[in-house]
Amino acid sequence: MAKAKEEPKAVLARYKCTGCQWIYDPKFGDAANEVPRGMPFEKLPANFICGVCGCTKEKFVKVEEKKK
Secondary structure: OOOOOOOOOOOOOOEEEOOOOOEEOOOOOEHHHOEOOOOOHHHOOOOOEOOOOOOEHHHEEEOOOOOO
16 A cells, blocks of 8 residues: 655744844744744734844844745
8 A cells, every 4th residue: 555645844943133133934833932933924913023122023033034
């Protein structure tokens, strides 16, 4: 019996704080703000702030991944 093909996991985008250059990576979450691993940036609450410098969510920009 053939195994069903597994769907490739979606790569969650990383976002960089423009104030201090800290990067939010969903693979790790954000312990400072009690954000669990796997939480996409888009699903963070509107009042999310950078745990390093305090910038608001609006000050983050998507990190463009390099093509392999």
